[in-house]
Amino acid sequence: MIGAGGFVGRHVMRGFECERFIVTPFFGPDDAVDEPRTPFFRGDVRDEALLERALDGAELVIHAAGPPSVADSFSDPNRYVDIHVRGTALVAAAARAAGVRRLLYVSSAEVYGQGGARVTEEPPPQPVSPYGAAKLAAEWMVRTIHATDGHRPIVLRPFSLYGLGMRADGVVGRIVQAIREGAPLHLQTLAPVRDFLHIDDLIDLMLTLVEHPDPPAIVNGCSGTGISIGELAETALRLAGRRDLPHSNGALSRPNDITMLVGEPSLAEGLGWRPSRSLTEGLAEMIGP
Secondary structure (H helix, E strand, C coil): CECCCCHHHHHHHHHHHHCCCCCCCEECCCCCCCCCCCCCEECCCCCHHHHHHHHCCCCEEEECCCCCCHHHHCCCHHHHHHHHHHHHHHHHHHHHHCCCCEEEEECCHHHHCCCEEEECCCCCCCCCCHHHHHHHHHHHHHHHHCCCCCCCCEEEEECEEECCCCCCCCHHHHHHHHHHHCCCCEECCCCCEECEEEHHHHHHHHHHHHHCCCCCCEEEECCCCCEEHHHHHHHHHHHCCCCCCCEECCCCCCCCCCCEEEECCHHHHCCCCCCCCCHHHHHHHHHCC
């Protein structure tokens, strides 16, 4: 598991180990390792020698490493390109050299840009952020490096993930933190519509994909249901027993804000997967008693 210290990586380790997978984590250089496993690896995803040692003998590689902030990618695009694109190319090459049976790359729905509603995997992606552009380039690195080795990689495009342990600077994290602190809820904008998928449902989809004999090359990780940031915040406030409303300063969270991005889950559902956690249940779990 490359990117084991991140939100997705920590849940992958827990979820896959519950299904009797033996998971070897690859942590970033600054990740906290609370419960070190033996063996485990720590270092930069661009370290070729370390990747070679980490992937030796692996049958499956899940790659979810790299800086996750879309907003920060505008101020430091070179770093995002270097880690997401070059780093992913090195991972894909190391996996091919090691004879890995299957590589699952965790990309992002950010590659779709102003996608709109019920976005399928078919339209050509048009990212509007350096993060989205880097993720799309990384996808092509994975697909082209493994184009002739007989082990077709899987590209998974999650939409807006949430759940316990997520980053506090994401929109759901900010909402939950304000509620826990009993503070007024101030957000930059309430209008954008997003498709929120619980992290446990994403892990279930990943398990479905890696165990399927012929998985799709590219698949959305989404619920298929859109909700505005304002409605999301109001739902969370009601769950906490509060009657106040969220406030917005009307500012954009980034230079090119996406107004609507809702996925079409039919391809994943055709594999037998269904999201099972409602947004209300997931928020209630995060808010707590």
